[in-house]
Amino acid sequence: MITLTDVHKSYTKDHETIKGVSFEVKEGQIFGLLGPNGAGKTTLMQMISTLMKPTSGTIEIDGLTSDKDLLEIHRKIGFLTNEIKLDPLSTPNNLFNFFAALYDIPKDELEERKQESFARFGIEPFANKKIVELSTGMKQKISIAISLIHDPPVIIFDEPTNGLDILTSKQVTDYLLELKEKGHAIILSTHIFSVAEELCDEIAMLVDGKIVAQGTVDELKRIAKADTFEKAFFNIYVEHHVE
Amino acid sequence: MDKILTVFKWELHKLFSSWKKAVALFLLPAILLMASLNVFPLLINYMSTGSFNQKPVLIVDAPKSFYDYVENTVDARVYEYKYISAREFESMVNAREQFVRDLRKGLIICIFTTDSSRPGFDDEIRNYYTEISSGNAEAISTAAIHISYDVNSVTAESRAQQFHEGVLKGYQSGLIDELGGDYSIVGSSLFDVDTFNPVTDFEEYRTVANAAAARVVPGVLMIMMYYCVYSLVSDMFASERDRGFMAKLLITPVSRKKIYAGKILAIVSIVSASAYITMLLLFFSSWINRSNNAMSLLPFGMMLTPSELLTVLIAIPITALLMTAICISITFDLKRMQEITINLQLPLIYFLADFFLQMFRGTRPITLEYFIPMHNTLQLISETFMAQNKVWHVLLVYALNFAVAVCVLRYTFKKEESI
Numbered sequence A: 001m002i003t004l005t006d007v008h009k010s011y012t013k014d015h016e017t018i019k020g021v022s023f024e025v026k027e028g029q030i031f032g033l034l035g036p037n038g039a040g041k042t043t044l045m046q047m048i049s050t051l052m053k054p055t056s057g058t059i060e061i062d063g064l065t066s067d068k069d070l071l072e073i074h075r076k077i078g079f080l081t082n083e084i085k086l087d088p089l090s091t092p093n094n095l096f097n098f099f100a101a102l103y104d105i106p107k108d109e110l111e112e113r114k115q116e117s118f119a120r121f122g123i124e125p126f127a128n129k130k131i132v133e134l135s136t137g138m139k140q141k142i143s144i145a146i147s148l149i150h151d152p153p154v155i156i157f158d159e160p161t162n163g164l165d166i167l168t169s170k171q172v173t174d175y176l177l178e179l180k181e182k183g184h185a186i187i188l189s190t191h192i193f194s195v196a197e198e199l200c201d202e203i204a205m206l207v208d209g210k211i212v213a214q215g216t217v218d219e220l221k222r223i224a225k226a227d228t229f230e231k232a233f234f235n236i237y238v239e240h241h242v243e
Numbered sequence B: 001m002d003k004i005l006t007v008f009k010w011e012l013h014k015l016f017s018s019w020k021k022a023v024a025l026f027l028l029p030a031i032l033l034m035a036s037l038n039v040f041p042l043l044i045n046y047m048s049t050g051s052f053n054q055k056p057v058l059i060v061d062a063p064k065s066f067y068d069y070v071e072n073t074v075d076a077r078v079y080e081y082k083y084i085s086a087r088e089f090e091s092m093v094n095a096r097e098q099f100v101r102d103l104r105k106g107l108i109i110c111i112f113t114t115d116s117s118r119p120g121f122d123d124e125i126r127n128y129y130t131e132i133s134s135g136n137a138e139a140i141s142t143a144a145i146h147i148s149y150d151v152n153s154v155t156a157e158s159r160a161q162q163f164h165e166g167v168l169k170g171y172q173s174g175l176i177d178e179l180g181g182d183y184s185i186v187g188s189s190l191f192d193v194d195t196f197n198p199v200t201d202f203e204e205y206r207t208v209a210n211a212a213a214a215r216v217v218p219g220v221l222m223i224m225m226y227y228c229v230y231s232l233v234s235d236m237f238a239s240e241r242d243r244g245f246m247a248k249l250l251i252t253p254v255s256r257k258k259i260y261a262g263k264i265l266a267i268v269s270i271v272s273a274s275a276y277i278t279m280l281l282l283f284f285s286s287w288i289n290r291s292n293n294a295m296s297l298l299p300f301g302m303m304l305t306p307s308e309l310l311t312v313l314i315a316i317p318i319t320a321l322l323m324t325a326i327c328i329s330i331t332f333d334l335k336r337m338q339e340i341t342i343n344l345q346l347p348l349i350y351f352l353a354d355f356f357l358q359m360f361r362g363t364r365p366i367t368l369e370y371f372i373p374m375h376n377t378l379q380l381i382s383e384t385f386m387a388q389n390k391v392w393h394v395l396l397v398y399a400l401n402f403a404v405a406v407c408v409l410r411y412t413f414k415k416e417e418s419i
Helices: A041-048 A066-076 A092-102 A107-121 A136-147 A166-181 A193-199 A217-224 A229-240 B002-016 B019-026 B028-049 B064-072 B086-094 B096-104 B121-133 B154-178 B198-243 B245-250 B256-288 B306-333 B337-359 B367-371 B375-385 B391-417
Strands: A002-012 A015-025 A030-034 A056-061 A077-081 A154-158 A185-190 A202-207 A210-215 B057-060 B081-084 B108-113 B144-148
Touching: A002 A041, A015 A041, A015 A056, A015 A185, A015 A202, A015 A210, A030 A041, A030 A166, A030 A193, A041 A056, A041 A077, A041 A154, A041 A185, A056 A066, A066 A077, A077 A136, A077 B245, A092 A107, A092 A136, A092 B002, A107 A136, A136 A166, A154 A166, A166 A185, A166 A193, A185 A193, A193 A229, A202 A217, A202 A229, A210 A217, A210 A229, A217 A229, B002 B019, B002 B256, B019 B028, B019 B198, B019 B256, B028 B198, B028 B256, B057 B086, B064 B121, B064 B154, B081 B086, B086 B096, B086 B108, B108 B154, B144 B154, B198 B245, B198 B256, B198 B306, B198 B337, B198 B375, B245 B256, B256 B306, B256 B391, B306 B337, B306 B375, B306 B391, B337 B375, B367 B375, B367 B391, B375 B391
Parallel strands: A030 A185, A030 A202, A077 A154, A154 A185, B057 B081, B057 B108
Antiparallel strands: A002 A015, A002 A056, A202 A210, B108 B144
16 A cells, blocks of 8 residues: 655755665554654655655555655545644634545535544534634644545554543544554554554664664564563664664 | 635635734734824924924915915915914014924914015015016015024924925915016916816825825835735745644645645735725825825825726735745745744835835836836836836836746745655
């Protein structure tokens, strides 16, 4: 579903942020990108979601590339980052309607989808309140509802549970597992070990723009000769990080 | 096109969902402008005289010809007059303290005199012409007009000079027409003034008001428009990018060009509407200034013909588009909000400088100025008010500004897409 082949990204001539990353994510799989701050996770996520172009290499989403089928790719992906802040004076209702219009969702389908989505995340009581009046968790739920308004087969989540309380976090992770069961391909970037351990079928560890280890949680523990996933991460990081 | 309209409607909806934002963009600038147009002269007057009220011009022993002149001349009615006799003036001078106080508060005194052995002012002038026409080349008139004011008061001095230039010189010419006309060589009046024709009267008002508007209105409109463009680009582009909301829009199945086009269309529409409201209020301000306050920046009677109005109405959205293109280019070149805000404010200095240069400029624009983007709009509007526009100037300004805007936008978006 998602295939990255030897992807490089440089912002300046003398520094490469992403250094030849390749991996594949299949349908019904949650793929985790784990790494410290500055490892290149967000850059990679932005390239997969077509917000940035790789300097070299290819990124395919369901066999499509952004050079030729950009808008078709956009119909297939849902991108969410915890950094997105919605317009403070809009209401969830208006935002949902606006994005539904951009995604060409027919009017007769719109109300049904809205009701379903709002009910799932408990948005209904706040549907006509201004975003500025809502809590961080509620805003994140609205962001998720809007990102997945078109029911995309590929979901890209950049640090989805950052800054959320335990309850909201749990709701989000449960939802991700449910989407996985439905066959969605999900890429998740995080630096929270428990989230990665609980959700991801496969994890790539990104250090200084390179994937230094890749596999299931157990495989990574075995590679790093560690008894916990956290220790495995640190061992691999120390081994590959260049000061 | 429907997606461009979806984004356009969304941006308008966002603006109108906050009445504070809407008022700040549509009404506040215009209201502040109105207030400053009226308060600014008052403040200058206060700083100079210690009083907010302007003293009327005190006319001592005014002859009938002066009454008639004021009655029939727009420029002369700009001032408020208080007519007194020589005897009243004498007692006024004798009450020294009050007189000095009035002078300090900007009082201007205009005294009509003749030699005491001669008849009144008008008769003295009439006699003078009679003497001249009967061949007495050495005829002398003792008629004189004296203007007095406090030389330490800047306002009084400038008002006295304005009064001299704007009223007395005209009156002097009028005397030839009214009193000396019958005795002129050709035997007819030197000036034909149709005082009973309302169109002529209106044209006279318009000439005075539009000349003032040509100095004030274009610069004001440009500053107001840039203020709006800068606020909207900050909100719709810089702030949305900073919040990550732009990223959310850019991964929808709508092309970047359409999303940006929708936003630009919203900015240009809002800015144009705001500029039209401002212009309407400027006209309103002029038309309610019936008393023609001498210090007012917009005298009574500002008016444009339909074709002149159309010229300005078209110039506004094109210039708004160019301003938007420049602001977007600045926004896309920088990353941090603080840098963007500071850099977006820099062109305001240029618009302020252009505004003041236009205010005090004594010359007409040279052709080369029509090739300077944005400055050419200011000159175009100014020349439109002066009814001096040439068709090719208008077309050049439209075409050049539009072409530059399109080029800047294309370059900016191409650069952004390659990242």
